[in-house]
Amino acid sequence: MTGVVRVVWRVVEILLLPALLVGLWWWVSVRNQSFYLPTPGSIVVKFRSVWFGRRALDDLLPSVVRLLVGYGLAALLGVGLGLLIGASRRLRSVVEPVLEFFRAIPPPVLVPVLILFAGLTDTMKILVIISGCVWPVLLNTVEGVRSVDPVLIETARVFHIHGAARLRHLVLRAASPHIMAGLRQALSIAIILMVISEMFASSNGLGFAIVQFQRSFDIPEMWAGILVLGLLGVVLSALFRLVERRVLRWYTGQRAVSRGADVR
Amino acid sequence: MTYDGRAGRFLAGLAGLAGLGVVLEALPRLGLVSPRYLPPTSTILVALYHEASGAEFWVAVGQTMRAWAIGLAIAFAAAVLVGSAIGTSRVLRAFTGSTIEFLRPIPSVALIPLAVLLYATDIRSTLLLVVYASFWQVLIQVLYGVADVDPTAIDTARSYRLRRWARLRHVIWPSALPFVLTGLRLGAAVALILAITAELVIGNPGLGSLIEVARSSGAVATVYALVAATGLIGVAINAVVRSAERRLLFWHPSIRREIAA
Amino acid sequence: MNGKDVLDVSGLGKTYEGRGRAVEAIRDISFSLAEGELVCVVGPSGCGKTTLLRCIAGLLPPTRGGARIEGQPVVGPPAGLAMVFQEYGRSLFPWMTISANVDLPLRQKGVPRERRAQLVRHALAAVHLDDTHAAYPWQLSGGMQQRVAIARAIAYEPRVLLMDEPFAAVDAQTRADLEDLIRSIWQEFRVTTLFVTHDIDEAVYLGQRVIVLTSSPTVVMTELGVDLPDQRDQLGTRSDPRFTELRRTVYALVQAAKRGERTPGFVPEAVRSDPAGQDV
Numbered sequence: 001m002t003g004v005v006r007v008v009w010r011v012v013e014i015l016l017l018p019a020l021l022v023g024l025w026w027w028v029s030v031r032n033q034s035f036y037l038p039t040p041g042s043i044v045v046k047f048r049s050v051w052f053g054r055r056a057l058d059d060l061l062p063s064v065v066r067l068l069v070g071y072g073l074a075a076l077l078g079v080g081l082g083l084l085i086g087a088s089r090r091l092r093s094v095v096e097p098v099l100e101f102f103r104a105i106p107p108p109v110l111v112p113v114l115i116l117f118a119g120l121t122d123t124m125k126i127l128v129i130i131s132g133c134v135w136p137v138l139l140n141t142v143e144g145v146r147s148v149d150p151v152l153i154e155t156a157r158v159f160h161i162h163g164a165a166r167l168r169h170l171v172l173r174a175a176s177p178h179i180m181a182g183l184r185q186a187l188s189i190a191i192i193l194m195v196i197s198e199m200f201a202s203s204n205g206l207g208f209a210i211v212q213f214q215r216s217f218d219i220p221e222m223w224a225g226i227l228v229l230g231l232l233g234v235v236l237s238a239l240f241r242l243v244e245r246r247v248l249r250w251y252t253g254q255r256a257v258s259r260g261a262d263v264r
Numbered sequence: 265m266t267y268d269g270r271a272g273r274f275l276a277g278l279a280g281l282a283g284l285g286v287v288l289e290a291l292p293r294l295g296l297v298s299p300r301y302l303p304p305t306s307t308i309l310v311a312l313y314h315e316a317s318g319a320e321f322w323v324a325v326g327q328t329m330r331a332w333a334i335g336l337a338i339a340f341a342a343a344v345l346v347g348s349a350i351g352t353s354r355v356l357r358a359f360t361g362s363t364i365e366f367l368r369p370i371p372s373v374a375l376i377p378l379a380v381l382l383y384a385t386d387i388r389s390t391l392l393l394v395v396y397a398s399f400w401q402v403l404i405q406v407l408y409g410v411a412d413v414d415p416t417a418i419d420t421a422r423s424y425r426l427r428r429w430a431r432l433r434h435v436i437w438p439s440a441l442p443f444v445l446t447g448l449r450l451g452a453a454v455a456l457i458l459a460i461t462a463e464l465v466i467g468n469p470g471l472g473s474l475i476e477v478a479r480s481s482g483a484v485a486t487v488y489a490l491v492a493a494t495g496l497i498g499v500a501i502n503a504v505v506r507s508a509e510r511r512l513l514f515w516h517p518s519i520r521r522e523i524a525a
Numbered sequence: 526m527n528g529k530d531v532l533d534v535s536g537l538g539k540t541y542e543g544r545g546r547a548v549e550a551i552r553d554i555s556f557s558l559a560e561g562e563l564v565c566v567v568g569p570s571g572c573g574k575t576t577l578l579r580c581i582a583g584l585l586p587p588t589r590g591g592a593r594i595e596g597q598p599v600v601g602p603p604a605g606l607a608m609v610f611q612e613y614g615r616s617l618f619p620w621m622t623i624s625a626n627v628d629l630p631l632r633q634k635g636v637p638r639e640r641r642a643q644l645v646r647h648a649l650a651a652v653h654l655d656d657t658h659a660a661y662p663w664q665l666s667g668g669m670q671q672r673v674a675i676a677r678a679i680a681y682e683p684r685v686l687l688m689d690e691p692f693a694a695v696d697a698q699t700r701a702d703l704e705d706l707i708r709s710i711w712q713e714f715r716v717t718t719l720f721v722t723h724d725i726d727e728a729v730y731l732g733q734r735v736i737v738l739t740s741s742p743t744v745v746m747t748e749l750g751v752d753l754p755d756q757r758d759q760l761g762t763r764s765d766p767r768f769t770e771l772r773r774t775v776y777a778l779v780q781a782a783k784r785g786e787r788t789p790g791f792v793p794e795a796v797r798s799d800p801a802g803q804d805v
Contacts, residue, residue: 014362021363036381090276097277098284104498106457108464109472109491112479116301116487151615154584157601158608159630159681169629173620191371192461199376199465207373214377222377230370237369250620254663 038220047224055209060228063194063206066122070129071190075183078134082141082179083171092142099139107132107189108196115200125197125205132193133186140182144175177251180244187240191233206232303485312489321474325497328459328470331387335394336455340448343399347406348432351440368404372397372458373465380466390462390470397458398451405450409443410436442513449505456498471497531717532558532581532685536590539576550576552742553590558685561715565728567775568738568746569783574721575611577743578689581719582608594685605684609691613671617662624649624658627677634681648680649673651710668699672706679714686718692727701759704730708757725775729753730762735771737778739787746782747789749774 022040029039051060085091085099110131118124148171156162156170172179198207206229213222245252285305292299299307315321350356372393379389413436421435463472471494478486539551550573558564568574579585581592583602592599594606607630610616617626624645631641649655652672662670671691678686688707692700704727711718722728728735729751737746753767762768778789 013358017359017363018366036378093273093276094280094283096280098280100502101281101495101499104453104502105491105495106460106498108457108461109475109494111464112475112487113491115479116484149615151610151612152618154579155608155610155616157584158582158606159633159677160602160604161629161633165629165633169618169621173618176620188369188371192373192457195371195373195376196461196465199373210374210377214380219381222381226374226378229374233369233371233374234366250661250663253661254619257663 036219038223042220043223043227046220047227050221050224051228059204059206059209060232062122062204063198064232066125066197066205067129067190067194070126070194071133071186073126074130074133074186074190075137077130078137078182078186079141079172079179081134082138083145083167083175085138086142086145086175087171092146096142099135099142103135103139107193111193111197111200120202125194125202128197129190129193132189136185136189137179137182140178140185141175144178145171147178148174176247180248184240184244187236188233191229191236195229300484303488307485308488308492311483311485312492315486315489315493321493324469324471324474325493327387327468328456328463328472329497331390331394331462331468331470332452332455332459334387335391335459336398336452338391339395339398339451339455340402342395343402343447343451344406344444347403348410348436351407351410352428352432352436364403368400373461376462376465379462385466385468387468389466390459390468393458393462394455398455401451401454402444402447405443405447406440409440409447412443413439442509445505445509445512449502449509452501452505453498456494456501460494529559530557531560531562531595532719533593533596534577534581534590535593537577537580537587537592538589539573539580539585540588549742551580551587553744554738555590556736556745556748558717558719561717562734563711563718563720563732564734564736565732566719566721566736566738567723567725567728567779568743569740569779570723572738572740572782573743574723574738575689577738578608578687578719578721582606582687603685606687607678607681607683607685608687608689609671609674609678611690611693613667613674613691613694614662616674617670617677619661619663622659622661623654623665623673626662626673627680630677630681644680644682645676648676651679651713652676652706666699667695668703671695671703675706675710679710679716683716686716688718688720690722691720693723700727705757705759707731712755725772725779726763729768729771729775730757730759735775737775737782737789739782740785744787746778746787 025037026040029037085095107128111128114124114127114131118127152170152174156166161169194205195207195210198205199211202208206225210222210225210229213219213225288302288308289305291297292302292304303311350360375393375396379392383389383392417435417439418431421431426434459470460472460475462468463470463474464476465472467473467476471490475487475490475494478490534557535555537551537554538549541548541550554577556564566574566577576585580587581599583599583606586600594603597603618629621629627645627648628641631644636644645658646655649658652675654669654672654676657665657669662673665673674691692703695703707718707720708731710716720728720731722731732751734748734750736748738744739746749771751771753762753765753771781789
C-alpha cells in the first residue's frame with residue numbers, strides 16, 4: 001500500500017508544476033486574447049497538423065541529419081586531435097593559446113565566414129556545426145588525456161600494454177569523463193548552430209520554418225515550431241544522458257563510493 | 265611552477281599563435297585559398313586596426329558588452345536566488361525537478377522568433393535570449409553546489425543550532441561557491457554567444473550586426489577582423505572570470521592544486 | 526653473480542638532474558636474487574626505495590650501473606617482470622571488472638583464450654577472490670583491491686615480481702592477512718620476489734633475506750639472512766625469540782641509517798647472521 005502511495009506521490013511531484021504552468025498559460029492566453037500568445041490548445045492542433053505531415057520530412061529531417069552529421073564529425077575530429085595534442089606536452093604548450101582563442105570565438109559568427117567559403121549549401125551548415133562543436137570536445141579531450149593517472153600509465157607500461165590496446169583500454173577510458181563533458185557542451189552548441197545556420201540562409205529546416213512562420217505572422221505555427229525545437233533538444237539530451245550513463249557507469253560508481261567514504 | 269617553465273610555456277604559446285598567423289598569411293599568398301575567401305593575416309590585421317581606430321567599432325563593442333553584462337547580471341541573480349531556494353528545500357526540489365529537466369535543454373535560439381515579435385530590435389530581445397541561456401548554466405551549477413555540501417558540515421551547523429539563514433551564509437554558500445563561480449564562467453561565455461547571435465540574426469546594434477553588414481557588403485577582411493575581435497573579447501571574459509575564481513577560492517583544494525601543479 | 530641469479534642489480538645509481546641542481550638519490554646499489562628467492566628491502570623513509578624499484582622495473586633509467594633480469598640488461602619494462610604498486614586503488618583499471626583487470630596483460634602477451642581463463646581463475650582463487658570476478662575494483666575494500674593487483678601480477682607468470690610497499694595503505698589486520706597471503710602465494714608459485722617495505726616487522730616476517738639500505742644517497746648498508754622456519758604464522762613466528770632478535774637488529778640498523786651511518790659496524794656481531802650461510 002505504501003508503495004502505491006509513494007508512486008502516486010512521485011507522479012504528482014513530476015506533473016504538478018508543469019500542469020500549473022500550462023494552466024497558467026491557458027488562463028492568460030484566454031483572458032488576454034493576445035495575438036502573440038495563442039492558447040495551448042491551438043498550438044497543439046498546429047503542432048499535429050504542421051509537424052506530423054510533410055514538414056517532418058521537408059524540414060525536421062534535413063535539420064536532424066545535418067545536426068547529427070556535423071556533430072558526429074566534430075566528435076571524431078575533436079577526440080582524434082585531442083588524443084594527439086594531449087599526448088605531447090610540447091605540442092600542447094604550442095597550440096593551447098590558439099585553441100583557447102578559437103574556443104572563445106562565439107560560434108554563430110562563423111556562419112558569415114563559412115558562407116564565404118561554401119555558400120548557402122548543406123556543406124556550409126555542416127561546416128558551421130563542426131567548427132563550433134569541435135573546440136569543447138578537443139579541449140576537454142586534451143584535458144582528459146593529460147589527467148590520466150600516472151600510476152595507471154606505469155601499470156600499463158609494466159604489463160606491456162601499448163599501441164592500440166593502450167589507447168582503447170587506458171587513454172580513451174580514463175579520459176572519457178572529460179570527453180563526455182565536452183560532448184555534452186558540444187551538443188547544445190550543435191543545436192544552436194543548426195538553427196542559426198538555417199535562419200540565416202536556407203530553403204528548408206527547422207530554423208527556416210520557424211522564421212518563415214514568424215515573418216508571415218502564423219503565430220500558432222511558429223509556437224508549434226518552437227515546441228518541436230524544444231522537444232528535439234529534450235530528446236537529444238535524454239539520449240545523450242542514456243549513453244553517458246552507460247559509458248561512465250564506472251566513473252559515477254567510483255565517485256559515489258569515494259563520496260560515501262568521505263561522509264563516513 | 266618555476267619561472268623557467270612558465271616563461272617557456274608562454275614562448276611556446278606565442279610561437280603557436282605566430283605560426284597560425286604565418287599559415288593564414290601563406291595560404292592565400294601561395295594561392296592555396298582564394299584571398300576573396302581568406303585574406304592574408306596582414307590584411308586582416310590592417311582591417312582590425314582600421315576598425316579599432318574608428319568610433320563605430322567601439323560603440324558596437326559597448327552595445328554588445330552592455331547587453332552581455334545586463335543579461336548575465338539578471339540571469340546570475342535570478343539563478344542564485346532560485347537555486348538556493350530549490351537546492352536547500354527537498355520539497356521544492358522534488359516538485360521542480362521535472363520542469364527544470366524539460367526546460368533546460370530547450371535551445372535558447374528557439375526563442376529568437378518570439379523575441380523578434382515581442383521586442384523587435386530593442387535591446388530587450390537580446391536580453392531575453394541572453395538571460396534564458398545563461399540562467400540555466402548558473403542554476404544547474406548552483407544546484408550541484410548546494411547538493412555537494414558536505415553533510416557533516418550541515419550536521420555540525422545543526423548541532424550548533426545555526427538558523428536556516430546562518431546555515432545558508434556560513435555553511436552552504438562557501439562550499440557551493442566554487443560551483444557558483446563555474447556557473448558564472450559558463451554563463452558568461454554563453455551570454456556572449458547569445459548576445460552576438462541576437463545581433464547577427466535579429467539585427468540588434470552591436471558587433472554581431474557589424475559583422476553581418478560587413479559580410480553583405482563584401483568586406484571580407486573586415487568580417488575576419490571582427491570575428492577575431494569577438495574571439496579576443498571571449499578570451500578576455502574568460503580570463504577575468506578565471507582570475508576572479510582564483511582570488512575568491514584561494515582556500516579551495518582545486519585551486520590550491522592548480523597553483524601547486 | 527652466478528648463473529642461477531634471476532635478478533642482478535650491480536652498481537646502480539640514480540641522480541636526478543633538476544634545473545642547474547643535481548640530487549643524488551642512489552649512489553651505488555648491488556645485490557642479486559637467486560631463482561625463487563623472496564627478499565625484502567628496508568631502509569629509512571626517503572632513502573630511494575621506490576626509485577630503486579622503478580629503475581629495476583625499467584620505468585626510470587638509472588644514471589649508473591643497472592639491473593639485469595636473467596642476464597638481460599633492463600632498458601625498458603622487461604618482459605618477464607610484474608609489479609604490484611603501492612597505490613592499489615589507482616593501479617587497477619576502474620572501468621574493468623576484476624577478471625578483465627587480471628586478463629588484460631595476458632591478452633597483450635598473446636596468451637591463448639583457454640589458458641587465459643585458467644590463469645585468471647587460478648590467480649583469483651589463490652588470493653581468495655573466487656566469487657568477485659564480475660565486480661569492479663571500486664566496489665571492493667582496499668585489501669581486496671590489493672589482492673586483485675597481486676592476482677594480476679601472478680597470473681602474468683613473471684620471472685621476477687616487484688612489490689613496492691604494497692601494504693602501506695591498508696589497516697593493520699588486513700595487512701597481517703595480506704602478509705600471510707604473500708607467503709602462501711610465494712610458496713605455491715615460487716616466483717622470485719623483491720619486496721620493498723618501510724616496515725621492519727614485515728621485512729623480517731616475509732623475507733628469506735633482508736637488504737638494509739642507508740639514507741640518501743643510498744648504498745646497501747648490509748644484508749642479513751632470516752633463518753626462520755619456512756612455515757611462518759603471525760602468532761608463532763612473531764613470538765619466536767629469533768624473530769625478535771632479527772627484528773631488533775634490523776631496527777638498530779635502520780635507526781643507524783637514519784642517523785646517517787653508512788656501515789653496520791656498530792651492530793653487535795652476535796645478532797647478525799651471515800648472508801652466505803642462509804637457507805635458500
